[in-house]
């Protein structure tokens with residue numbers, strides 16, 4: 112059974128329907144990429160799922176519960192987390208302080224009652240464990256604003272993991288990175304998504320094909336295909352609508 116199901120999801124801004132009946136199933140523990148041309152509606156889908164926007168119609172079922180229309184904090188508390196924007200890092204706080212703030216958010220604790228036994232120690236331990244997971248343990252005392260771009264992304268990913276979510280949504284986490292940084296971050300995402308479900312928007316098709324169990328292609332507000340990387344690569348409709356020669360190569 113799917114951990115996240117979108118059924119007939121629609122979203123209009125004024126007269127314009129941007130999301131035009133999206134159906135998508137995210138399976139537990141799968142890495143699933145949402146790809147498509149610029150303006151297709153990928154980020155809007157993320158805003159709808161994470162509760163930042165209200166759908167005009169349709170259903171969003173997460174872990175057996177209808178979440179459409181619920182506020183972002185509640186959806187987050189249920190176990191669905193999306194990457195923070197860069198502005199959610201406090202640039203003058205240290206890496207450790209930034210991450211500890213994410214860990215200390217109430218929803219980060221209430222799903223782990225053992226942390227209440229000894230709050231300070233457990234918050235610190237949890238923060239340290241997250242830093243290790245994203246390979247930033249050596250940078251704990253660095254000022255966040257002075258991290259490299261990919262290190263800032265690693266910190267954001269760690270913040271996304273703070274409440275141990277079942278589902279993570281990452282919107283173009285490699286945007287603006289060098290090839291080397293992209294490869295590094297792809298490896299990190301592979302590691303931290305183990306045991307969870309990942310829905311990722313990414314334009315680098317090499318990364319998408321290497322990372323994904325399945326791929327859905329969003330074009331003009333509709334999912335035109337879902338399948339394994341091999342199926343997507345071989346799909347003529349997908350090639351025509353989006354991938355073109357990039358994949359044929």
Ligand code: ADP
Pocket residue numbers: 124129147148149150151152153154155156
């Ligand atoms: P993608 O992430 O696939 O590049 P977006 O979801 O950001 O696409 O945007 C899809 C379309 O919706 C774009 O044409 C964009 O201009 C439009 N759009 C996004 N947000 C709004 C909004 N708040 N009001 C009006 N139009 C919007």
Ligand code: MG
Pocket residue numbers: 148149150
């Ligand atoms: Mg875009």
Ligand code: MG
Pocket residue numbers: 153154155282
């Ligand atoms: Mg986008």
